[in-house]
Amino acid sequence: MDTTRVIEVPLPEGMKPAPEELESLGTLLRAVVELHGGGHAWEKVARRLEEEGWTLHTRVGWIVEARRGRDFEQAAALSRDEAFHELQSLVQLDVVPSSP
């Protein structure tokens, strides 16, 4: 049976964690849960890929997304700086659609 556990951390008075800080905390905890077992569906996929000759490596990183109207770009990297750098490159590639 799954048990929901609550972790309480007293915060100094007046301290309000920013939404992205809370999201980062959530990501960190989810990574810990995953390392301790978490879901198991990934194991079957990993086993099959390794049987097919793939070498696998798992990392936790930053995903940044940009939207404007119908346009959407996404970049992923180990650090937030790198992810934004890549996002900028992707956005700047299409800054002006060209003509034949």
Add this chain to the structure above:
Amino acid sequence: MFSAGVRERYQQDLRGIEEAGLLKRERLIRSPQGADICVEFPPGAPVKRVINLCSNNYLGLSSHPEVVAAAREGLDARGYGMSSVRFICGTQDIHRQLEERLTGFLGTEDTLLFPSCMDANAGVFEAILGEADVMIADRLVHASIVDGMRLCRAQQDTFKHSDMGHLEEKLQEHQDKRARMVITDGVFSMDGDLAKLDEIVALAERYDAMVFVDDSHATGFIGRTGRGTHEHRGVVGRIDVITTTLGKALGGASGGCVSGRLELVEMCRQRARPYLFSNTVPPVIVAGALKVLDLIGTSTERRDKLEESTRYWRSGLLELGFDLKEGESPIVPVMLYNAKLAQDVARDLFAEGIYVVGFFFPVVAKGLARIRTQLSAAHERHHLDAGLEAFARVGVKHGILGKGRKEIVEAYGA
């Protein structure tokens, strides 16, 4: 299933495109391509003969009788289609012959034909670069190059348009990569400016980078003998990959190629997906292109005429008081800045018998709307004079002669 709901969603998208003034409508041309053509627009209107100032028919060979005759002979001798990709049973002797001729013309080591330059650009980067490499592209490269870069796993970066200082910074930044490739158009299609290939090559050699150029708007007529931007800039033999098209100056039908270092072209032959999985260039196109190379290989008359016409056209427009982008190529943008003004001027020019198209955001940056005129060696002096007279009348009508950006924007808005 294409349900009513799905259909309605797409109809809404299309309405949005129309409301934004971006709906493209085709004009029916009822003649061969040439300096003047017969156009039916809007559909059902009487067919009208107009002077064409918006084609890529730079050398006037799209309907040249010798090219048409050669294509017809090719059709008779080699058939209509190969029904195959190249490497299975789609390579005729004339395909190899054309590749060898293009290699000689461009001054490279080898060439591989593709169904189009769009396909060449889509396939080349993924075939020759990997995740340990980096592509550093000018920010105004053609859309087909952007698509090709996105298909490649190499890291992507950009440099400010034609900014050699910024390019140098990027080359320094990426010295940790296995390979670096600088990517640029030879002639940029909206502004008509030429890449500083000599400076790019110097930087690339200093920082150990390869150079890629899409020379589609240059092959056949830029440079003293029409070899392209690399000839114009004195760097023939120092460009690692050139892609170009047979669909503009070199006959205007279809087809493209990757040309460059032997090993890079061979990698494309082994790995480029558009080459591996798309039908071979039809024999009729190959035969026509071989004739085009015959015609331009023995004489520079056409490219010389194009150069002179460009000079005449540009100075004529400047004398009338139009605001032009500076440049040397036969792409001559007439700057109007306001999107509606560009559309109105194009409409009025059509009424005067001149076929041009207005370009505005998002095709060009906001506030930089224009009419892009393009010269052809098929244009005779009377075409250009008629064009200038029409531009003069329309310019007077809209009160834009002698006005620069500030005055036009004040009168019409950004």
